[in-house]
Amino acid sequence: MKPGGTAPPPADAVASTCQRPAARTLRRGLTVLLAALLAGSLVPAGPAAAAPDRTPATPNWPGNTPNRTGGTDYFIDATDGRDDAAGTSPTTAWRSLAKANATTFRPGDRILLKAGEQWHDEQLWPKGSGSAGRPITISAYGDRRAGRPYIATNGNVPSPFRADGTKNPATVGLTGAIVLRNQQYFEINNVELSNDDDFATDITTGSYVRDGIMVSINADLLPTGADSIMDHFRISDVYVHHLDGPSTWQRIHYGGVNFQVFGGRGYREYGTGGYYFKGVRIEDNTFSNVELHAVQFAFNWFNADGADAGQYDESGKFHEGWEQLWVRTRDLYSRDVYIGHNYAESVGQGAIQLANTKAMTVEYNEVNGYLQRYDAVSCGLYLWAGADSVMQFNEVYGGPDNEYDGTPWDLEYTNFNVTYQFNYSHDNAAGWMAYMGNSSNSVARYNLSVNDNGVLVKNMLSTNYSPTYFTNNTFVYDGADLDYVHDETFLSTVYFLNNIFYNTSTTESTPWYRRTGALRHAVFSNNAYYEASGTHSGQEPVDPAGPRVDPRFVGDPAEYVTGVGVDRIRAAAAHFALREDSPLIDAGRYNPHLGTEDFLGTHIYYGDAPEIGIAENRIGRKVTNPVDDNPIEDEPGDDRTNLALDKPATASSTHPGANGTLGAVNLTDGDPATRWAAADDATYPITLDIDFGADTTFDEVYLDEYTDSGTNPRVQTFELQRWDVGTGGWVTFASRTDGIGHDLAVTGFGSVTTSRLRVALTGQIATEQYTPTLTEITAYHTGE
Known part of the structure; x- marks a missing residue:
């Protein structure tokens, strides 16, 4: 208590x-x-x-059975233990978690907490790592009827932020009731965790981050030449409840089980092909009343917010830094991950948020209530910037009526070969599936x-x-x-x-x-x-x-x-x-x-x-x-003949970025996924000319602006002009003052016959800062 x-x-x-x-x-x-x-x-x-019975699946606590990995067993008893004892038997058990925190454990060792005991205002952070076939285990021993051993950290964890709001490499990742940092080959099971001082009082401000189990790779604290790939984690039969923190996104996620990668510098300053987790199983756990997430897996928090953090892909498509295409191009994916048979209820934000992972299977998870204390963007169960992964046989219900995402599922940014199948969602007021883009084979x-x-x-x-x-x-x-x-x-x-x-x-x-x-x-x-x-x-x-x-x-x-x-x-x-x-x-x-x-x-x-x-x-x-x-x-x-298809196109201004892929040729290629963009210093009017090569008759011109998450329609006024051979000049035959936007079919000007068509962009929407960008210009002769 x-x-x-x-x-x-x-x-x-x-x-x-x-x-x-x-x-x-x-x-x-x-x-x-x-x-x-x-x-x-x-x-x-x-x-x-x-709701499902969440009693431990094991008929006996693992610590009551022999250690088969060749290591040493260490016992901790909050009532009868002594920190000056040997700790290697139930009768010589240690008392505090601090004793374990001061110990560097070796492969095969087990840290065994006595069933029914409670550790308040303490955090467990054992040092050392296991090895292949010889993981370090955190588990329970004692009377199997006594209930799981309970670590109630009560919010006594450091802030991961400096006074100026930036991440503090010394403390980031140290916010769990159980903490592992730059460690691997661990198995954690049959424990109960909470990390809150007063859940009934909602925290709305401040730099509080509180986790149940916090596993991190801190790139800034890895010694030169150290392994940056952390392997083999098993988290099962853990009950996590009452984790409180501000229900706001602080550029650090937190939750019941949390795997994250931290780095304070720009992602380009770190190597490729590392800084990830592999061989992870998170299964048969229960989460109740937690912030922000029940499970948050492998979000990479290298600095990707600045103007230079974005990048163009090989086709010229631009990704903002936060879209995390760099996880793919630098092979920073975590991999070989299984998340299954977990139950979560009353979750502050998205219940199961997954990111930056490939070869992941997420199945048989049940979410009962998400976005309960958070009113912005998130979803019930989803993968962000992942690849080659499947979400299946999950059930999500009790989502909010949310203007933004709020749905149980989400086909997120920068996903490649991600499949949602055999899932059941019901009674989610925001809808069914959020759908972002910049992805492939969703x-x-x-x-x-x-x-x-x-x-x-x-x-x-x-x-x-x-x-x-x-x-x-x-x-x-x-x-x-x-x-x-x-x-x-x-x-x-x-x-x-x-x-x-x-x-x-x-x-x-x-x-x-x-x-x-x-x-x-x-x-x-x-x-x-x-x-x-x-x-x-x-x-x-x-x-x-x-x-x-x-x-x-x-x-x-x-x-x-x-x-x-x-x-x-x-x-x-x-x-x-x-x-x-x-x-x-x-x-x-x-x-x-x-x-x-x-x-x-x-x-x-x-x-x-x-x-x-x-x-x-x-x-x-x-x-x-x-x-x-x-x-x-x-x-x-549309089976009509596009008279402008593959015809030469030129622009009075072209943006030099995207590896030269933003030229006017994209306006007549018939592909709505390509685009033209004007240079940042372009001045109006900006002209786009199509050369038909011979006199051509049309009675409809179709225009389409490019938009994405950071790009709005930008054109306010424009004119359509034909080339007049007799005068050697351009003649306006249609004009609009209400913008272009998407799928604008300009008609009503009768039939025009000319060898060249000009779209003259004459004015910009007053609230827009950047110059225009369009995907298509087509011309049709409907004969109407």
């Missing part, structure tokens, strides 16, 4: 009394999984089940979303390297409560294939978008559209092969399955499998991005074509090796 207070409830009490969020509009069927359900009968029943397939009544696919602030695929997801929502399917404007190609859009509202049809032209780069094929009202939205996308029928789910969508635990997530998903008489059977379209199996583990596919939605039925012949003989990538777009 804290002096003058009461001890937080034990792990089992917190887990069993958690309150799940109420539904916003749909009636939630809070159900338990009956034996009949396990036999295949999905029958909802009764009130919500309790895939979200066979996911189930119920009552995520915000924005289903939120944002898109930059173009991507390659198309994104949303395939075979099932979305069940209330159109009267849904904000939009998409709220911004897709900037590059996105494929929606074999998804179910199921609107339960009997009064409002689906609101598909907020901005005109929002879906211009979205390709919809073989999706199912159901409106309970019977009225389809005028915004609904064109999808000739998309059935507009009731899918005929196995279960009632209003009685969706919750409360059964994430380990039974397939039972919840099976509620939305298709009945054998469903019109969506064999109504889908094959594409390699579907993968090889559905949410329920069924092979893809049987019959004449895949099903629409998250579950494949075993009806018809099994197609063992599917072949995509009708690629969605070959779908025709």
